[in-house]
Amino acid sequence: MAQYYSDELDTESFRLATISSGIHPNTKSQVPSVILTKHLLFGALDLAYNALSYTWGSPRDSSPPTDKVTNTTILLNGLLFEVQENLYDALVELQVSCSETPIWIDALCINQSNSNERSPQVSVMNQIYGKANRVIVWLGSTFPELETGLRAVERLGAASVPETLRMMRTQTWDFSSDLSTMPERYGMDPIDQEEAVGLVALYMSNWFTRIWIIQEVSLTSDVVILCNGRFTCFDYVGYTATFLHYSGLFQSVVDLVPKDRPGIHLRGGINIFHAERIQLLREWCKGKKSAWTGVLAMLDLEAGLGKHHANPAAMVPLRVLFSTFGMKATDRRDTIYGWNGILKHMAAQEGVSLPVVFEPDYDIEIKDLLRIIACNIIETTDSLVYLSLVKDPSVRETPGLPSWVPDYPPVLYNSVHGPNFRSLGTLNSSKHIPHSPNKYPFTITGKVLNAFGFRLGTVQRIGETFLECLQGRLSMLGDILLTMDKTYTYTNQQADEVLWRTMIWDTDFTNRPSKLIRLEDFQRAIAHNFVRALQYVFKEAGSASAGHALVLQSISDMAYLDEIAAKFPDSIFPSTRLVRSLCASLDTIPQDSDGCDEEELQKLMEPLSKHAMPPGNIMASTWINRRTILTDTGYLGMGHESTQAGDEVWIISGSPAPLILRRSGERNDCCLIGEAYVHGAMQGEAITDEVTWEKIKIV
Incomplete structure (x- = not known):
């Protein structure tokens, strides 16, 4: 691209773009014309420039229908240049709304085809965005619903902040619905x-x-969203997302949306939790200028390690990587380098230097980069808590990567370590204290993690996934409960209580053990999952009579529910009589059907408690991408979806959470499937003088 870029930039300089209207030499149509000028980064504060934040690909997974002709050709320094459609649309809007101010745009101001320029420029992006007068966010071309959404956050954003801060300060949730x-x-x-x-x-x-x-929106104070010539304060978007989450109103907002509404497409994810985490990082970067400074201390962003570390240099990367999830990057190496600016900023706030391994180097392979980062964090924290960021094998994306190294696929995934309110306390199944004498040390040799541990048990039975639960398919989970003794040996609790506590990691988001979950609300949530699935069966039938017959047959196939009711009358599972009653009330079976239980139905219809956390909210956090497991030794837990019978649950010295391992190869090495919640073993209860610690290799 020498014809566009006459020189090569280092870390001392950068380019700015000036946008005007030009004429395409072939079609004679108007197109954006961009002229680049080189400047010293040292004097950037005097330049009064903007910086653009946008997505290189499509702005939406499913874009609203439009008659707009797709254009991707602009003039760059007077020559034809192809850009992504979303950037083209942004340039058109910028030329109309703020063409008088020079702007930094990564795809144009960096020679993306030259790694010798790209790496040093990426390493100073924190300075480029941090010194900009304003960062302009571009969410894509306008459409009516987007404009309505921006007006809504303008109404809700600032007004919601006192309520959000109250909830965070008191470490409580409002449970509104x-x-x-x-x-x-x-x-x-x-x-x-x-x-x-x-x-x-x-x-x-x-x-x-x-x-x-x-990093683009976290390092400068003035961040706005540009839409149809209007600028909306970005903080309002983050404030609203955080409020809707902490208040519990998010699901009610989603439920209010007609699924067939023209112009809105509920096919992809709703990224409200991403917006919330972005805002929390933005407030964190503001430091003492943020009104949130005091309440951010209520959040444990260090997976419980903060109290063990006097050296903040070890905590900064861990804090950032645990506080966000599911982010996407065109270049997989940017799953690490994309944090560079934030990490540098936070390291500077702490008065420490960022380890050199986080500096961008686009000549390194992704598998080597991820392993080096893992080694650095494990060694500096003297903990294996980083292994809790390893996702299920089915979603990992990096070939040749050791199983114990996280690779950050773009999947929403919560760890048992949070982030959480500090009121939950911390987990420490191995009783390891970082930077203290350790009788059972862990080391890394090449691609092998050498550690000591002991086996809690071998997985004997597995339950359904969260999606299967929503479909009313819970026979395997029921089988787990029927297999258990009435009393759970490891905590001396009733097995049916242990089951629901395990499914939510024994937390109500404020306390551990959970105090704010009502059994009746849990029973209601599970019963409605069965009934919702049966409603779908009824709707798919050709007629009402055929639907009634199919639903009645489906209920008769649920005999295991009555076995559970006989052994555990207070379990979260409904009886078939209750399922019949609910279906009769919804006309999915005849109302005069035999075997209904009107008394139980009336109890189920009682309103939700205003002072209890709806269990569905927590299950959506703890059960997604996981399944219940029961070991041959009677331990009940939650593991990643890929967990299967024969996998082993271990306590590993240095890991605060139990780990699920799978034997592999002739040498009997192990592969890491992922972290686990194991009821009655999360605080080191399994560690006794009789335990024999074994050497183990995780590959």
């Missing part, structure tokens, strides 16, 4: 259907999942 109570509880008008559609449209923007945007 009724939008009509917003005036009484929060002094705000309720979110209506049009606003709900707009908010979902806004948070479905792919921009929220792009890893680079975190």
Whole structure:
């Protein structure tokens, strides 16, 4: 690309773009014309420039229908140059809205085909964004629902902050589910259907999942979203997302959206949790200038290690990597390098230097980069907590990577270590204290993690996935409960209580053990999953009579529910009588059907407690991408979805959470499947003088 870039940039200089309207030499149509000029980075504060934050690919997974002709050709320094469609649209809008101000745009201001320029420029992007007068966020071409969503966050954003700070300060959740109570509880008008559609449209923007945007919006104070000539303060977007999550109103907003609404497409994820985490990092980077400074201390972003570390240099990378998840990067190496600016900024705040392994080097292979990063974090923290970031084997994306090295696939995935409110306390199944004498040390030799541990048990039975639960398929989970003794030996609790506590990692998001979950609410949530699935069976039938017959047959196939009811009358599973009663109330079976239980039905219809956490909210956090497991030794736990019978559950010295391992190869080495929650073993209860620690190799 020598014809576009006459020189090669290092870390001392950067280019700025000036946008005007030009004429395509062939079609004679108007196209954006961009002129690049070189400047010293040292004097950037005097230049009064903007910086653009956008996504290189499509702005949405499913874009609203449009008659717009696709254009991708611009003039760059007077020559024809191809750009992505989303950038083309942004250039057109920028030329109209703020052409008088020079702007930094990564795809144009860096010679992307020259790694000798790209690496040093990426390493100073934190300075480029940090010194910009304003960062302009581009979510894609406007459409009515997006504009409605931006108006909604302008209404809700600032007004919601005191409520969010209250919840964080007291380390509690409001558990709201009724939008009509917003005036009484929060002094705000309720979110209506049009606003709900707009908010979902806004948070479905792919921009929220792009890893680079975190440093782009976190390092300068003035960040705005440009849409149809209007600028919306970005903080309002983050504030609203955080409020909707902590208040519990998020699901009610989603439920308000008609699934067939023209112009809105509920096919992809709604990235509200990404928006929340981005805002928390932004407030963190503001330091003492943020009104959130005090309450951020209520969040444990260090997986419980912070109290053991006087050296913040070890904590900065761990804190950042644990506080976000599911971000996307075109170049897989950017799953690490995309954090460079944030890491440098936070290291500077702590008065320490960032380890050199985090400096961009686009000549290194992704598998080598990820392994080097893992080695650095494990060695500097003197802990194996980093292994909890390893995702399920089915979603890992890096061939040739040791199983114990996280590779950050773009999947929403919660760890048992949080981030959580500090009121939950910390987990430490191996009783390891970093930087203290350790009788059973762990070391890394090449691609092998050498450690000591002992086996809690071998996986004997597995339960269903969360999706299967929503489909009313829970026979394997029922089989687990029926297999268990009535009393769980390791905690002396009733087995049916241990089951629901295990499914939510024994937390209500404020306490561990859980105190704010009502058994009745849990029973209601599970019963409705069965009934919702049967409603679908009824709707798929050709007629009402055929639907009734299919539903009745499905209920008769659930005999295991009555076995559970006989052995554990207070379990979370409904009896078939209760399922029949619920179906009769919904006309999916005849109302005069035999075997209904009206008394139980009335109990189930009682309103949810206003002072209890809805269990569905927690199960969506703890059960997604996981399944229940039962070992041959009677331990009940939750492991990654790929866990299968024959896998082994271990306590590994240095790992705060138990790990699920799978034997592999002739040498009997092990592969890591992932972390686990094991009820009655999360605080070191399994460690006794009788335990024999074994050497183990994880490859």
